[in-house]
Amino acid sequence: MYDLIIFLILMSLGYGFGRVAEKRHYKSIIERETDLNRIPAIALRFPPPSLKPQHTVLVMGSVVISIDYFKRIAAGLRGLVGGRMMSYETLLDRARREAVLRMKEQADGMGANMVFNIKLETASISKGRKNKIGSVEVLAYGTAIIPAAAAVVLN
Amino acid sequence: MLLSNLEIVPGKSVAQHLGLVQGNSVRAKHVGRDIMASLKNIFGGELKGYTELLQESREEAVSRMVEQAEAVGANAVLNIRFSTSSVTQGAAELYAYGTAVILD
Numbered sequence: 476m477y478d479l480i481i482f483l484i485l486m487s488l489g490y491g492f493g494r495v496a497e498k499r500h501y502k503s504i505i506e507r508e509t510d511l512n513r514i515p516a517i518a519l520r521f522p523p524p525s526l527k528p529q530h531t532v533l534v535m536g537s538v539v540i541s542i543d544y545f546k547r548i549a550a551g552l553r554g555l556v557g558g559r560m561m562s563y564e565t566l567l568d569r570a571r572r573e574a575v576l577r578m579k580e581q582a583d584g585m586g587a588n589m590v591f592n593i594k595l596e597t598a599s600i601s602k603g604r605k606n607k608i609g610s611v612e613v614l615a616y617g618t619a620i621i622p623a624a625a626a627v628v629l630n
Numbered sequence: 631m632l633l634s635n636l637e638i639v640p641g642k643s644v645a646q647h648l649g650l651v652q653g654n655s656v657r658a659k660h661v662g663r664d665i666m667a668s669l670k671n672i673f674g675g676e677l678k679g680y681t682e683l684l685q686e687s688r689e690e691a692v693s694r695m696v697e698q699a700e701a702v703g704a705n706a707v708l709n710i711r712f713s714t715s716s717v718t719q720g721a722a723e724l725y726a727y728g729t730a731v732i733l734d
Binding site: 485488489492493496497500520521522524526531532533535537538539540541542543544546547573591592594596598599600609610612614616617618620 | 632633634635636637638639640667670671672673674675676677680681684685688710711712713714715716722
């Protein structure tokens with residue numbers, strides 16, 4: 476009986492706080508994305524040969540983000556019937572966009588105007604605990620291209 | 631030391647390849663952070679403690695890689711890659727590798 480009450484409390488806490496947190500996170504992601512659109516993140520391996528900058532720097536951004544209790548249970552139920560797991564899709568989407576944003580923010584602080592050869596890497600952190608994959612880490616990294624004028628200031 | 635995950639550096643040419651350099655770091659999370667993380671597992675959201683922990687250990691992996699590159703006399707490491715693997719429960723290995731080169 477007590478177990479059931481605790482379970483229901485956890486479910487409602489997860490539902491309430493998780494929804495608010497996700498909404499707030501998406502809002503801030505979209506705001507910062509529109510701001511940082513001036514620094515394109517390009518997944519090409521080679522910069523164009525016409526480019527002759529003075530400075531290239533490795534930049535990276537990472538985030539560890541966790542799913543809430545309600546969504547984990549919902550995903551568990553979804554696992555019984557199969558189909559799209561919306562709760563994990565949004566989790567990974569948020570984590571990737573956040574990691575790319577952090578990388579761009581670092582590049583922006585150095586005065587870069589683009590970031591080349593973006594790589595994204597995902598790792599699940601709390602694996603092995605009764606198969607509950609609750610949190611993921613996403614790392615985004617790339618090479619920031621800093622134009623000569625900004626590089627002088629940096630040095 | 632120039633670090634880059636591009637295979638070429640625009641405007642510069644590679645004079646000599648010195649081979650693979652690598653650095654790793656295995657970190658365990660500590661109990662305080664773990665308790666906070668289990669709370670966050672209920673509410674959802676970012677686990678700031680883990681983000682910092684992984685960032686620190688990734689920086690350490692990079693600095694070990696740079697040490698190796700300095701030891702072989704390189705002035706740049708190109709085509710850097712990162713990888714993460716969980717060794718045991720509660721610990722993660724951060725690994726960084728790249729090619730040490732001498733740039734003109």
